[in-house]
Amino acid sequence: MEKQPLLTVRNLRTYFYTEDGVVKAVDGVDFEVYEGETLGIVGESGSGKSVTSLTILRLLDPKGKIEEGSEIIFDGKNLLELSDDEMRKIRGNEIAMIFQEPMVALNPVFTIGEQIMEAILLHQDVDKKTAREMAIDMLRKVGIPEPQKRVDEYPHELSGGMRQRAMIAMALSCRPKLLIADEPTTALDVTIQAQILELMKELQKEYGMAIILITHDVGVIAENADRVVVMYGGKVMETSDVKTIFKKPKHPYTWGLLTSIPRLDVEQERLYSIPGMVPDPLHFPQGCRFNTRCDFKESKCSVEMPPLIEVEPGHLSRCFFYNKLDEAQKILKAGEGA
Amino acid sequence: MTENKATLNKNGNSTSEKKVLLKIDNLVKHFPIKAGVFKRIVAWVKAVDGVSFEVNNGETVGLVGESGCGKTTVGMTLLRLYEPTSGRIIVDGEDTTHYFLPSWKAKNYVRKTYLERFKKSGFVPNDELDKKYFEIFTKNGESGLIDYLVGNLEEKRLAFRRDIQIVFQDPYSSLDPRMRVKNILAEGPLAHKMITRDQTIDRIGKALEEVGIHPTHMYRFPHEFSGGQRQRIGIARALLMNPKLIIADEAVAALDVSIRSQVINLMMDLQKEHDLTYLFISHDLSLIKYISSRVVVMYLGKVVETALKKDLFDEPLHPYTKALMSAIPVPNPEFKKQRIILQGDVPSPVNPPSGCPFHPRCPVAKPICSTEKPALREIKSEHFVACHFPGSL
Numbered sequence: 039m040e041k042q043p044l045l046t047v048r049n050l051r052t053y054f055y056t057e058d059g060v061v062k063a064v065d066g067v068d069f070e071v072y073e074g075e076t077l078g079i080v081g082e083s084g085s086g087k088s089v090t091s092l093t094i095l096r097l098l099d100p101k102g103k104i105e106e107g108s109e110i111i112f113d114g115k116n117l118l119e120l121s122d123d124e125m126r127k128i129r130g131n132e133i134a135m136i137f138q139e140p141m142v143a144l145n146p147v148f149t150i151g152e153q154i155m156e157a158i159l160l161h162q163d164v165d166k167k168t169a170r171e172m173a174i175d176m177l178r179k180v181g182i183p184e185p186q187k188r189v190d191e192y193p194h195e196l197s198g199g200m201r202q203r204a205m206i207a208m209a210l211s212c213r214p215k216l217l218i219a220d221e222p223t224t225a226l227d228v229t230i231q232a233q234i235l236e237l238m239k240e241l242q243k244e245y246g247m248a249i250i251l252i253t254h255d256v257g258v259i260a261e262n263a264d265r266v267v268v269m270y271g272g273k274v275m276e277t278s279d280v281k282t283i284f285k286k287p288k289h290p291y292t293w294g295l296l297t298s299i300p301r302l303d304v305e306q307e308r309l310y311s312i313p314g315m316v317p318d319p320l321h322f323p324q325g326c327r328f329n330t331r332c333d334f335k336e337s338k339c340s341v342e343m344p345p346l347i348e349v350e351p352g353h354l355s356r357c358f359f360y361n362k363l364d365e366a367q368k369i370l371k372a373g374e375g376a
Numbered sequence: 377m378t379e380n381k382a383t384l385n386k387n388g389n390s391t392s393e394k395k396v397l398l399k400i401d402n403l404v405k406h407f408p409i410k411a412g413v414f415k416r417i418v419a420w421v422k423a424v425d426g427v428s429f430e431v432n433n434g435e436t437v438g439l440v441g442e443s444g445c446g447k448t449t450v451g452m453t454l455l456r457l458y459e460p461t462s463g464r465i466i467v468d469g470e471d472t473t474h475y476f477l478p479s480w481k482a483k484n485y486v487r488k489t490y491l492e493r494f495k496k497s498g499f500v501p502n503d504e505l506d507k508k509y510f511e512i513f514t515k516n517g518e519s520g521l522i523d524y525l526v527g528n529l530e531e532k533r534l535a536f537r538r539d540i541q542i543v544f545q546d547p548y549s550s551l552d553p554r555m556r557v558k559n560i561l562a563e564g565p566l567a568h569k570m571i572t573r574d575q576t577i578d579r580i581g582k583a584l585e586e587v588g589i590h591p592t593h594m595y596r597f598p599h600e601f602s603g604g605q606r607q608r609i610g611i612a613r614a615l616l617m618n619p620k621l622i623i624a625d626e627a628v629a630a631l632d633v634s635i636r637s638q639v640i641n642l643m644m645d646l647q648k649e650h651d652l653t654y655l656f657i658s659h660d661l662s663l664i665k666y667i668s669s670r671v672v673v674m675y676l677g678k679v680v681e682t683a684l685k686k687d688l689f690d691e692p693l694h695p696y697t698k699a700l701m702s703a704i705p706v707p708n709p710e711f712k713k714q715r716i717i718l719q720g721d722v723p724s725p726v727n728p729p730s731g732c733p734f735h736p737r738c739p740v741a742k743p744i745c746s747t748e749k750p751a752l753r754e755i756k757s758e759h760f761v762a763c764h765f766p767g768s769l
Binding site: 082083197199200227228229230231232233235236254255256257258259260261262280281284285294295296298299300301302303306308309310311312313315316331 | 442443602604605632633634635636637638640641644659660661662663665666667689699700701702703704705706707708709710711713715717718719721722
């Protein structure tokens, strides 16, 4: 696997300067995305996962500043050094995004067709008629029945699942190399969620694009991602390939997250729960950001921020005492056996 | 009163003798769609269309389904935040359907539901309730039964409002932003004269402590709390009324993953401590599997399957239940499961499909499914399915 990454994010820091103080929404995030793979970013509200994706596309609101020293290298170009014009050529063309709420993300006064055509006309050298044909083609591809008719409908005329399909059609109309999907199925019912995720997988195979899948649902991550980044308090807490992280998590937060959800595949006596609350991004605790809620905490943790430690090749954890988790796992297993 | 309740709970909890706390009998709720200048009714949204199930004392029943299946409407109708279109809501062995009607309508309801049948010659009681009311009817006559059911309606309403409490989904809109937590929590118990003003601080402090919030925080306003804490306050508010039944409508859906398990565990601990009965309404099958003892699956205003938790998850018999289970993402990349991807969307409850409501999306539908409505029948002990071909998927 000596591939060049398609996207490299290095030391990304996005701060919001508000009246109450500086919100360090993203505070030193590193990760790569390789061609054709799905990278899952998982975290709770306030972990910085959505801000990360908006920063990649440079879609921050004016209060947000990308700090000096941050790097986003996409296909050999540093996106942070591009002019607005150059950025516009990438956005929607080489990197596309799907949002959580299709009703909010779609413009209610334009038809689905017009909105898909807008992207095509902007980035490709085709006339209106061809663009319309391409839009209809895209709608057919994402499984919208009667695309010739649907192309002239407005977003409110479609169901939630159909709207999300239309969003995907729009995002993929220019065959992007990278698709960022920010909670693409959170607003949908589970049976519709299954349809949409299946569709994304099929289209990924066909187009060979890379996907960044951002979600709070570890189940969605387990079934769809190749590699996983776990975020908490604006930092990457753990990253590894999907099988390893679910089998042998090496960060107490990841471990807590995995043991605190009700699951269909195993019997559970009692759910573990991570004590305390998600920290306020204005007042992160000293040292490790998770130390106030951690069951494995030692005095060092509240003084010093642990670095990302390579536990095994390709598996990084931001925890001094990741070895303690093995023991916990053993105790847990023994408890289950008894 | 409290003593009374304690003995009652003990009975309810003994496994040999189950006591039905809540019985929903063929509940129907249709909402009118009005249009035009004269607000003529042009169609009906059949949100709940003939739903029946029971909740036993001390158990947790999970009511599960996708958006638009009517699960929330069941909860709201049960609480009489909506008046049912038809059907009966029986709480603790008494018909409560007419409690919130004006008394002439309530009398009409009693005449129609019971007296008309009782007066016919050769009447045979359908169930326990019929038997009980028929006895009163034969002993005290028509006016006797009306008096029994409609007399003291105001008192009955109060008791009903005490006995059934709800915890809402959105902890941000379910607490009055202008009231201090203390006043939010004291409102109910004071109105029902369950506590005196001098006792408020003491009682509310205790209730907050029980849900894991520091008693001194009772002077704060809701906006000073996080989502998880607000949900705890909502639970404390329900608990303070010593309810027989707590309806939890997507009570943890709005919370973050790490906070969700805290609240779920709290609710389960409180259940053990207070012998609570829960009706847990949720779209999340994994959560339902964890928390409930019995499960009711709804689709498009109808119950499609109901069974004890273990039976349902070990052997789902309705194709919809099976598809729903296979659609839930399992947090284990090495877990192999049967993937059933349903086609299409949930149809509109204004124009539900003929026959079985699930047939347009059902992978194993046969011609009969589009013409004939399958009845909810008991296939195994306590396992009811509304399907012509149960277990075929």
